[in-house]
Amino acid sequence: MNALVTGGGGFLGRAIVERLIERGDQVRSYARGDYPELAELGVETLRGDLRDSDAVSDACRGCDVVFHVAARAGVWGNYEEYYGPNVRGTENVVAGCRTHGVSRLVFTSSPSVVFGGGDMENADESAAYPARHSSHYSATKALAEQRVLAANGEHLRTLALRPHLIWGPRDNHIVPRLIERARARQLRQIGSGENKVDSTYIDNAADAHVLAADALEANPEAAGRAYFISNGEPLPVWELINRIIAAAGLPPVTRGISHRTARTIGGILEFVYTVFRIKTEPRMTRFVADELATSHWFDISAARRELGYQPRVSINEGLRRLEAWFRETGGRQSAAKGV
Numbered sequence: 661m662n663a664l665v666t667g668g669g670g671f672l673g674r675a676i677v678e679r680l681i682e683r684g685d686q687v688r689s690y691a692r693g694d695y696p697e698l699a700e701l702g703v704e705t706l707r708g709d710l711r712d713s714d715a716v717s718d719a720c721r722g723c724d725v726v727f728h729v730a731a732r733a734g735v736w737g738n739y740e741e742y743y744g745p746n747v748r749g750t751e752n753v754v755a756g757c758r759t760h761g762v763s764r765l766v767f768t769s770s771p772s773v774v775f776g777g778g779d780m781e782n783a784d785e786s787a788a789y790p791a792r793h794s795s796h797y798s799a800t801k802a803l804a805e806q807r808v809l810a811a812n813g814e815h816l817r818t819l820a821l822r823p824h825l826i827w828g829p830r831d832n833h834i835v836p837r838l839i840e841r842a843r844a845r846q847l848r849q850i851g852s853g854e855n856k857v858d859s860t861y862i863d864n865a866a867d868a869h870v871l872a873a874d875a876l877e878a879n880p881e882a883a884g885r886a887y888f889i890s891n892g893e894p895l896p897v898w899e900l901i902n903r904i905i906a907a908a909g910l911p912p913v914t915r916g917i918s919h920r921t922a923r924t925i926g927g928i929l930e931f932v933y934t935v936f937r938i939k940t941e942p943r944m945t946r947f948v949a950d951e952l953a954t955s956h957w958f959d960i961s962a963a964r965r966e967l968g969y970q971p972r973v974s975i976n977e978g979l980r981r982l983e984a985w986f987r988e989t990g991g992r993q994s995a996a997k998g999v
Contacts, residue, residue: 662686664723664762666710666753667730668703669695671832672768672823675866676727677703678739683870690719691730710749713756720756725764725873728753729809733803733833735948736941737931739796746800747807754811754818762816764876767808769820771858771888771958772798774940777950779855784959785827785886794945805886812884817876821868823889824958827904828862828978829985842905842913846943849916851953853898858890858957861978864971865889868963875967887963891971891978894957907983919953920979 661681667673668689674697680687688704689695698705710730720726732745750767757765761836774783775798776790789806793799799988807818812818827834834947841847860868868889875882902912917925926949929942963969 661873662688662722663725663727664688664690664719665691666690666719667728668698668705669693670729671830671862672826672869673729674698674830675862676729676869677701679866679870688719688723690716690750702818709750710745711801713752714863716749717756717759717844719758720753720762721955723762724761725766725876726753726757726762727766727768727869727873729768729869731768731804732797734941735795735945737796739800742796742800746797747803747840750804750807754816757816764873765811765816765818765820765874766819766876767803767805768869769808769822769886770798770801771822771824771948771956772951772960773802773822775951775956777825777954778953779954780956780958782855782957782959783888785888785962787818794950795945799967809884809886810875815885818879819872819876819882819884820886821889821963822886822958823860823865823868823871823935824956825857825859825884825890826862826865827859827982829982831862835982838905839908839910840902842910843869847901847905847913847996848922849898849913850922850949851916851919853916855897855953855955856894856957857897857900857955858892858894859900859975860890861973861975863973864891867972868967868969870967873966879966882966885966887967887969888958888960889963889969890958890960891973891975892960893975894955895975897952903975903979907979907985920948922949922953955989972993 668677669691690706732742774787808818923946926944926946
């Protein structure tokens, strides 16, 4: 098939591109940056902004399926910085698909779209959107997900995937932040440390996207729905964090603070950064405190049943691969930040 991957140069986008190339698909990438390594794989690379409706529409031309992976991620910034690429950009992708007769659209969403600040244990797709989101990222991703699912119809089949905490070699978001703060001795356990979370090894996340595209063609029941994606191996969050930083040869986190204290610190930092218009990201926010101190793991049986999803790389195997990557590269990032 002819596939477009928005954010094809990013961590997840590149993994999806490589999966498609491996099975003989023709791939086009649309991203903000320049990624010569994609061109070396035979990928047609286009540069542009998601907010440019004409450029996005042109990128969709001639495609059978679009994987809309690109987004503005993070936990800090003003609302428009997230709304523009995440919501307007998604609207542009949907419009481009309709204009050029693209039949399938797979949207990369996030479990945070249904996160209201409390525990989510074995949650399934019946979980409702909260009345209020505690981050601009989750709020705008929820709006974008709703736009995509509402666009599902006879001529354009759509679905949304909600992979949780994607990690692995070449990660340019979660892993490098953990390593940087661990080396600076800035990591603190938030809360009891007993709260469990799901995570997703990068290869499994990429597999889920390709399977979703195939399911949209073969299984009409999958269209118009959202699916949680993970390794299906929930672990105490601080056990997972300690095992990731151990892969880089760093000692475990031993000091901690309470959830309430972390949330208070986050609120103060948010106030200070807002008043003084500080552009860098605070070391703590209320959203991050809630994420690190609560349980959020999910029932992925719907993805297994309707998409044929089966996590093929376990957490243990993923950590072994991550450790090998650290030994080989020293943790140098081969993918630029952002998409």
